[in-house]
Amino acid sequence: METEGGSSGSPSSGSSAKSSGSSGSSSSGSAAPARTRKPGTWRRLPRVPRAPTHAIKERGEMGIWFITPEELQRQARERANELEKMDDSGCDTEEARIAFQEFKKRHVRLYRSIAEGWPEHIVVNRNPELSDTEEEYLTAEDMEARFSHRNPTHGAQLKHFACLALAHYNATKTEHKFELGEALTSNCFSEACGTTYAHVNFTAIPQKSNHPTKRLFFAELMLIPELQMEEDTEPMRVLHVSTIDDVPCYGGCHEICRKITHRMRGVMDYERCHACHGNLKHPKGDMFIGGHNSTRMPYYSAP
Incomplete structure (x- = not known):
């Protein structure tokens, strides 16, 4: 019993040792040493755009107002129609009349381009530059x-x-x-x-x-x-x-x-x-x- 137990235990340990030795020799002899992976250089996840709700919330905190493309197109269409109906009857001078016509032409074109385009990424800045009227003493x-x-x-x-x-x-x-x-x-x-x-x-x-x-x-x-x-x-x-x-x-x-x-x-x-x-x-x-x-x-x- 002892002979069978010893003989049965020794071959297995020997074969295990040989196996270990052969694998070690083969890895050192034929295969290149394994590279040490640095954090962040493997299994890189693709960049995914954040949900629109997050973008809208952050824009609101920054003082920028975001509206849907459909609402922006509707507002632009209404403003273009209002401008086209306006005339220069309120202008007191020829210079004011010319300036109004230039303003009308430029802004009608802008509003029409927004109303007929694809303004998904357009935001409206509600923080324009502020100014004031000057105090004057006039005769x-x-x-x-x-x-x-x-x-x-x-x-x-x-x-x-x-x-x-x-x-x-x-x-x-x-x-x-x-x-x-x-x-x-x-x-x-x-x-x-x-x-x-x-x-x-x-x-x-x-x-x-x-x-x-x-x-x-x-x-x-x-x-x-x-x-x-x-x-x-x-x-x-x-x-x-x-x-x-x-x-x-x-x-x-x-x-x-x-x-x-x-x-x-x-x-x-x-x-x-x-x-x-x-x-x-x-x-x-x-x-x-x-x-x-x-x-x-x-x-x-x-x-």
């Missing part, structure tokens, strides 16, 4: 010089607004009454609630004065729709008239995104007018009612 002659080459389309309406405002101003004065010099510029616009306002700049000369000094005025008027149906009744009501050549005045913010540092009530900026262009000068915003919505979206031109 009546300064403003008249700026509008010396104008050819306003709504000249009759502009003069009518100026005459209404000056008549209202004279009615509040017992002396130092004025007569109209030049009607310079005006803007009619509607608020989101539907109320229509008009802002006007004009100059006027004192009556019965030995040293008449021409003054620069700002006026705000409001449309009373109910009075439009009545004959011989003026539908425009004068809300405010003041001289602005002796105080700082500011152009409208309609063409810019204003940098607002003071506390606001919601989106209402009561320091500036966001409905008028920069050439129409205003006193500080708490002197008038319309045009304070800083989002600019509620404002569109009213004839």
Whole structure:
């Protein structure tokens, strides 16, 4: 039993040793030594784009607004249609008319290309560069010089607004009454609630004065729709008239995104007018009612 157990155990260990020795000799003699794998150099996983929901979330945190291609195409189509319907009747000068036509042509082409293309990767930056209107001290002659080459389309309406405002101003004065010099510029616009306002700049000369000094005025008027149906009744009501050549005045913010540092009530900026262009000068915003919505979206031109 011992002989069989010993003989049975020894051959197996011997063969095991031979086998081990032969494999070792063959690996050292014929096969190249195995390379040591460094972390990250093997089984590299392919790069897979992250889910769109993650991209949208990160873009939102960075202040970039992402919208679906279908919604972007719809908005671009609507804006192109709105621009194509607009005309240059609100331009006071030939330069402004040319600039408007160039702007219209360029942006209609841009909106049409977005509406008819494949804008899956287009994002809209909602953080435009901010600026502000400058404080100015202007005389009546300064403003008249700026509008010396104008050819306003709504000249009759502009003069009518100026005459209404000056008549209202004279009615509040017992002396130092004025007569109209030049009607310079005006803007009619509607608020989101539907109320229509008009802002006007004009100059006027004192009556019965030995040293008449021409003054620069700002006026705000409001449309009373109910009075439009009545004959011989003026539908425009004068809300405010003041001289602005002796105080700082500011152009409208309609063409810019204003940098607002003071506390606001919601989106209402009561320091500036966001409905008028920069050439129409205003006193500080708490002197008038319309045009304070800083989002600019509620404002569109009213004839």
